[in-house]
Amino acid sequence: MTKSILVTGASGRTGRRVVKSLSKFGANVTSFLRNPEKKAEMLKIGSSSVVFGDMLDKDSIKKSLVNIDTVFHIGPPMCPDEIEITKNFINISKSVGVRKFIYYSVMHPLRRNVRHHKLKLDCEEMLIESGLLYSIIQPIRYMQHVNISFLNKSDTPSVLSMPFDINKKFNVVDLEDIALASAKIAIDDTWLYGTFELAGPQSLSQKDMVDIILDIISEKKLSFPNGVIARRMGIDELRLKAKESGVPEDKIIQMVNMNNHYNEYGFLGNPKVLEMIIERPPNTFKEYFSNLL
Numbered sequence: 001m002t003k004s005i006l007v008t009g010a011s012g013r014t015g016r017r018v019v020k021s022l023s024k025f026g027a028n029v030t031s032f033l034r035n036p037e038k039k040a041e042m043l044k045i046g047s048s049s050v051v052f053g054d055m056l057d058k059d060s061i062k063k064s065l066v067n068i069d070t071v072f073h074i075g076p077p078m079c080p081d082e083i084e085i086t087k088n089f090i091n092i093s094k095s096v097g098v099r100k101f102i103y104y105s106v107m108h109p110l111r112r113n114v115r116h117h118k119l120k121l122d123c124e125e126m127l128i129e130s131g132l133l134y135s136i137i138q139p140i141r142y143m144q145h146v147n148i149s150f151l152n153k154s155d156t157p158s159v160l161s162m163p164f165d166i167n168k169k170f171n172v173v174d175l176e177d178i179a180l181a182s183a184k185i186a187i188d189d190t191w192l193y194g195t196f197e198l199a200g201p202q203s204l205s206q207k208d209m210v211d212i213i214l215d216i217i218s219e220k221k222l223s224f225p226n227g228v229i230a231r232r233m234g235i236d237e238l239r240l241k242a243k244e245s246g247v248p249e250d251k252i253i254q255m256v257n258m259n260n261h262y263n264e265y266g267f268l269g270n271p272k273v274l275e276m277i278i279e280r281p282p283n284t285f286k287e288y289f290s291n292l293l
C-alpha cells in the first residue's frame, strides 16, 4: 500500500481545503475524523481514505498512523488541550516511524498573552526538539471571517460587525492560498525545517474592507440600497452571541481575550513568504470577495 499523509481536523474549515489541495497534487490523503457521518463527503472532496478517532485518545491516534509517512496536524481552534493533543501525535508518530510532521500553528505564536498562541508556541518547541522531520505553518487571520452573510437588501444598512476597532489593520489572507502553500510544504521535502509566516498582501481595516466591498458592488452594478458600514461589536454582544450559538465558556473567554488583543494591536504580517511558496502574488481581499458576489 502507498504511504500517505494523515490530515487531522480534516472536516473543519481549514482541513477541508488542505485535503482538497493535497489531493490536487495527487497525494494519498487519509482524513482523521471523529464523526462517521462526514466520511462520504471527505472521500468526495479528495480523501483517499478516512480513519475515525478522537484527538484526545492515544489508541485512536496510534491506529490512525499505520502506514502513514507524513502527519499534517491541524488542532481544533482555541483548544485548551492543544499541548496534550499535539504531544500525543508527536510522540506516537515517533514511536511508529512516521517520517515527517507538519504542524499548523498561527502567526506570532510568541504573543503569549493570547492563550492559544502561547500553546502553539509550546507545541512548536516540542516539535522542533522531537527529532522528527518537520515544517511549521503560521497563518494570519483568514479573509474567510468576512463572508456575504452580513449583506442585506432590507431597510437597514448592511453592517460588517467585528469585535475590534474598525480602523485597526490586519494582513488578512485567503484560506485558499494557505491551503495551496500547505500542500506544497507537505509534499516537498525542500521545505523541511522551515517555519513559514503566511500573510495576505494588504494591511486592511474593517473600514478599508467595507470600502473595497462598496467598490465591488458598484462595479458589478449590484444594489444594497441602504449602504454598507463597519461597526465595532461590543464585547458583551460578542459574549452573548457566542453563548446563544452554544460556544463553550472556555472558548468564549479565549475569543474575548483574542479580540481585545486585536483591538489593541491589529494583526500585521508580510506576504512575501506566501508569494514565494505559491509562486504568484497572494489573492487580494478584492479578488476574494468578488468571487463571493
Ligand SMILES: NC(=O)c1ccc[n+]([C@@H]2O[C@H](COP(=O)([O-])OP(=O)(O)OC[C@H]3O[C@@H](n4cnc5c(N)ncnc54)[C@H](OP(=O)(O)O)[C@@H]3O)[C@@H](O)[C@H]2O)c1
Binding pocket: 008, 009, 010, 011, 012, 013, 014, 015, 032, 033, 034, 035, 053, 054, 055, 056, 074, 075, 076, 077, 078, 104, 105, 106, 107, 116, 138, 139, 140, 141, 142
Ligand atoms: N481562523 C483563522 O483565521 C486561523 C488563523 C490561523 C490559524 N488558525 C488555526 O487553524 C486551526 C483550524 O481552525 P478551523 O477554524 O479550521 O477549525 P474548525 O473549522 O473548528 O475545525 C476543527 C476540526 O477539528 C475536529 N475536532 C475537534 N475536536 C476534535 C477531537 N477531539 N477529535 C477529533 N477531531 C476533532 C473537528 O471535527 P468535527 O468536524 O467533527 O467537529 C473539525 O474537523 C486552528 O488550530 C486555528 O488556531 C486559524
